[in-house]
Amino acid sequence: MGINSIVEQAMQDGYLTPSMEAEVGRICGTAAELSVEEYLALDQLMGALLTGEVVAVPRKQFINVMEELVLSDAITCVAEIEQTSDTSLDVGDIAAYALNRLPPLYATTEEGANYQRQRARQELQTLIQEQVKEAINRYLDRPEFFPERQAINPKNNSNMANQLSSLLKDYAPGYEKDSNFF
Missing domain, CATH: 1.20.5 (Single alpha-helices involved in coiled-coils or other helix-helix interfaces)
Structure with a gap:
């Protein structure tokens, strides 16, 4: 177009x-x-x-709290794997796989988002962890086909910290405000 x-x-x-x-x-x-x-x-x-x-139209008038929760879990798991091995994992691929198998939890207010977070921690935490682990297993077992495929928003962030920061900015805009980690 x-x-x-x-x-x-x-x-x-x-x-x-x-x-x-x-x-x-x-x-x-x-x-x-x-x-x-x-x-x-x-x-x-x-x-x-x-x-x-x-x-x-604003980019987001709502958020999917499930994205935050999956990203948080995926980041933790990927960091553990990458610290103990030479394997490099794509957090975006892992999160997308898990999110496609989990229910969305949309909210339009901070109160609604807090409610969805609390509900997810009580009712869905085990399911989230299972789906992230399954996503990692699938990612590690995937064949190397279509090496020419490109990310939706290709960014030249090759290191993990920049990749995670970029994902968090896209999926959880307020996530890094108080953190100096990245």
Whole structure:
């Protein structure tokens, strides 16, 4: 989808979704030069955003608490494995596998998120741990096919700390605020 069609869609719908915004950013970031029509479309979009004719939808108006819980457990398990072996694990792959096998726990308020966290710790902690361990086992047993596959948002963070920090920023925005670990 090009800039012109994204702007046209945003003008028609009255809102700019996070995926539309990301695509415009990707196009602008990778294009050597934009056409005059693309600049005009971006100018039109900017004007519509400023006047309120188009509203930018916030990235997240809700959170899936299960993502935080799975990431926390996966980070702990992966760190233990990587400290005791030469194996390198991808926390994102492991978390995605586990999350696909666990119920989502969405919340729109901090109170709701706290409730979901408490509920999950009481009712789902064992299931979360089992799914993370299964994800790690599957990851370690996976064949090396499709080596050319690329991450959804490829980032040049090769060390574990940067990879974890990036994942936490995406999935648990307030997780690192009081930590100087990374």
